[in-house]
Amino acid sequence: MALYRDQGVVLRTHKLGEADRIITLFTAQHGKIRAVAKGVRRTRSKFGSRLEPMSWVNGQFYEGRNLDIVTQVETAHRFDHLRIDSDRLHRAAVMLEAVEFTTSDGGVDRSIFNLLTGALKELDRTGNHSVLPAFVAKLLTLEGIQPLVDECVVCGATEELQAINLHQGGVLCREHRSGQIITPEVRTALGLVFSGEVRRMIDETPPAVADATEFLAVQLLEQHLERRLKSATVFGM
């Protein structure tokens, strides 16, 4: 049993007993952990507001047998706009849920941690609609899923690419189409992320295309996870 320090983003909280909460965090060095924060639901709690979902905190934890215990917490970065803008909040909730279900307990992945914190910062700062689809596409890439978007995965055609099917590995031409419909604009936006041009995708994608890309990206992620994301359902995706 030992104390350890780490930074993490709160993915979810559950009530426990009279005044405690179980906090699920995605940390930089220990991966996804679950820790009990004692007394945080009381008004006199020392770190109540610091352990809300999507808080980025520096914490000290006591290693337990099943669950760790939060002993100290400080805010590492404040996301003020996420808390007051319901559109940003919903998109951030989808990101948290996506990370929660793509990672396993204790599975350390610094790339996913950097992706999550970077995306939350960008979403908090700009509220740009392209942030969520860029995040999802990048997350899929980190998961080892990178669909082909330049040519039909069946015949290699580069014209009239009309659909995308994750199980087949990418886009499909008119003749072989199956899965979800994809427009040329959405294909370009996804292609930019898959080729590493995330910043360009975020800056240059028009809002209407970003919304369509967001819808498709979340669908692809759900296909990969083989489950619906609750936050996406509430958001009407």
Next chain:
Amino acid sequence: MSTYARPLEVLIDELGRLPGIGPKSAQRIAFHLLNVDRVDVSRLSEALIDVKDKVSFCERCFNVAEGPLCEICNDPSRDHDVICVVEEPKDIAALERTGAFRGRYHVLMGAINPLEGIGPEQLKVKELATRIASEDIEEIIICTNPNLEGETTAAYIARMLKSFDMIKVTRLASGLPVGGDLDYADELTLGRALEGRSAL
């Protein structure tokens, strides 16, 4: 082969389904019930049946009630022009203990929580809008919890009520607890306490 007699096992299983009660606690309560007088157990079982038979939710505000309307909605001495919006019926009890509010309530039956898949449609928000349209309301006090879910719900309701020009929408203040130390306060709470400071 089961460890205990069948009825006792069933009781432990049922108690173990209750919130906050684990297998050990369920076992302890079950053995306690086995040892107490029959009359005490009958009183408990009658109380459980009674609460299911006689208690429902108020048709107007969704507080717990013995009839169609709760005691507060039936009380003619309460102010009819102020509604306090809360998440759960137990929040009403906390506000009533202050003795500082003489208006009426509206219980949302939860808060918006995207991570749990709870949106406005699952709450009693539409019913609140109906009440506002049909009753002579001057002020709505939003008393949802000062956490992420409560703040999201408050922001949603405030936005929804923008179309009702004549109604004043207020939010419960947040700040430092009485008897607390300033250096232990988190930055968000302290920031809000500064924003909401009042003249002495």
